[in-house]
Amino acid sequence: MRADARPIPLKIVVAGGFGVGKTTMVQALSEIPPLLTEGALTTASTGVDDVAAVPGKRTTTVALDFGRITIDRSLILYLFGTPGQNRFWFMWDELARGAVGAVVLVDLRRIDDCFPAVDYFESRRLPFVVAVNGFPGTDRYAVDAVRDALALKPDTPVVRMDARGGDSCLNTLIALVEHALERTAVAT
Amino acid sequence: MTHGEPWHVDEAPRNGRVVPVFAVTGGRTRSSGRDLPVESLVTTTGRATSDLQQEYRVIVEMAVRPVSLVEVGAALGVPFGVARVLVSDLADAGYLVVHEPPAASPDGGPTLENLTRLLEGLRAR
Numbered sequence: 001m002r003a004d005a006r007p008i009p010l011k012i013v014v015a016g017g018f019g020v021g022k023t024t025m026v027q028a029l030s031e032i033p034p035l036l037t038e039g040a041l042t043t044a045s046t047g048v049d050d051v052a053a054v055p056g057k058r059t060t061t062v063a064l065d066f067g068r069i070t071i072d073r074s075l076i077l078y079l080f081g082t083p084g085q086n087r088f089w090f091m092w093d094e095l096a097r098g099a100v101g102a103v104v105l106v107d108l109r110r111i112d113d114c115f116p117a118v119d120y121f122e123s124r125r126l127p128f129v130v131a132v133n134g135f136p137g138t139d140r141y142a143v144d145a146v147r148d149a150l151a152l153k154p155d156t157p158v159v160r161m162d163a164r165g166g167d168s169c170l171n172t173l174i175a176l177v178e179h180a181l182e183r184t185a186v187a188t
Numbered sequence: 189m190t191h192g193e194p195w196h197v198d199e200a201p202r203n204g205r206v207v208p209v210f211a212v213t214g215g216r217t218r219s220s221g222r223d224l225p226v227e228s229l230v231t232t233t234g235r236a237t238s239d240l241q242q243e244y245r246v247i248v249e250m251a252v253r254p255v256s257l258v259e260v261g262a263a264l265g266v267p268f269g270v271a272r273v274l275v276s277d278l279a280d281a282g283y284l285v286v287h288e289p290p291a292a293s294p295d296g297g298p299t300l301e302n303l304t305r306l307l308e309g310l311r312a313r
């Protein structure tokens with residue numbers, strides 16, 4: 001990397017219910033070994049200094065998986081899998097801030113699991129795509145049925161993918177960035 | 189920093205962690221004046237690290253190539269809130285340059301230019 005090429009980080013959030021394939025997708029795309037980091041410390045102290053000085057507060061750590069894709073000589077894309085449990089919403093805010101957008105992974109056998117993520121990104125007005133992960137027995141559902149079941153806005157892309165396949169995951173990211181570009185172009 | 193430069197050690201550099209990283213940061217999980225996003229990148233300034241404590245030296249050595257706060261946290265095995273404090277200390281002391289995410293478009297996301305570069309880069313893979 002040239003010294004004058006100032007590195008630029010971008011990020012995409014990968015969300016969805018427990019066991020839907022978030023970690024698999026991040027690992028399929030990442031150029032670095034799977035890494036886990038621990039998230040913020042306490043819900044109560046987020047945004048406040050000095051957790052150690054508040055002994056009464058319950059401390060919570062949350063594992064966060066992430067991956068990295070070097071896009072060009074200065075652009076680096078990070079992928080973040082969201083923590084599964086709803087009590088970690090405060091972490092979602094940190095991850096969604098300034099993000100390109102989000103991929104909401106769906107397992108059609110447990111479609112309810114992705115509603116919180118859909119609601120969250122809609123309310124934050126963050127661009128997202130719904131990606132139906134190819135679990136056995138889910139092929140017979142048409143994309144429009146998925147759109148209806150999730151009550152998605154007409155412009156929200158729905159794609160099929162296989163979280164184990166790097167090319168399939170890459171196509172999902174491309175669909176997301178295309179969608180984000182359209183949204184940004186309209187807004188500017 | 190209000191406590192001088194606490195990462196300096198008087199003795200020869202030691203291998204391995206001497207004290208918990210929480211002790212290094214004094215229990216801070218937010219650094220004063222900096223609210224760096226988790227994907228913020230750091231690069232080294234080239235300043236010699238021989239007088240740095242182990243944890244700080246590891247970070248500066250990682251940053252010969254751009255690395256993010258989350259990578260620093262994962263490498264040290266600490267929450268990224270702690271990594272944010274350590275990185276900010278090193279930036280304040282002139283060891284690291286922080287590259288925050290670029291200015292956002294009006295809707296809060298990346299600019300049209302950076303999204304276009306990202307799309308081209310992904311399509312070329």
